[in-house]
Amino acid sequence: MAQSLLIISRQAPWSGPSAREALDIVLAGGAFDLPVGLLFLDDGVFQLARHQDARAVQQKDLSANLQALGLFGIDDVFACGHSLSARGLPPPDNAQALDSQAISRLIDRYDQVITL
Template sequence: MSKSMLIISRQAPWAGPGAREALDIALAGGAFDLPLAMLFLDDGVFQLVAGQRADALQQKDLGANLQALPLFGVEQLFVASRSLAERGLTNTPLAVAAEALDDSALGPLLERFDLVVTI
């Protein structure tokens, strides 16, 4: 039986390779039918903002990777409500649908998975 995995992505898309690596792990795991989900936390919530212009920073746009997650079986996407609020993103359109969780829901979410990877 496959172990379930939660990938916690905490880096902004322009802050280094962490954001891309988290998405790559999710896509690879999904391709092998590994039961997994992603949680966007802290600056990782910036990955979800729609309409980013990554080219202005000479970066690759992660939007296509986010859009591909459901195609690879990664359908459980979560975002920390407090992280959105602290960054002024509460009413900002997101590039993909993600379930917003308050702080009290984060602990139970972590307990649902066999493995938790933070990037």
């Protein structure tokens, strides 16, 4: 049986390559039918914000990658509820908001955890 993998994305979408790398790892795992989950934590929740303009910071838009998660069999997408509220973001449509206890249980469910 394949080992399950949780990717924790903690970086804002335009603060460096970490956000894109996290999504790339998740999509690659999905392409190989690995059980993969994705958790947005801290500034990583900004990746879920609607109506971002990547051109303003001369970057490639990550929203297409987020929309492709379901096509790659990635249904376990989560966001830290505290991180969302601390940054004034509404609950996302494309991720399940979790409290800190639920996040602890989530991390325990996975065999491997990578934080970017």
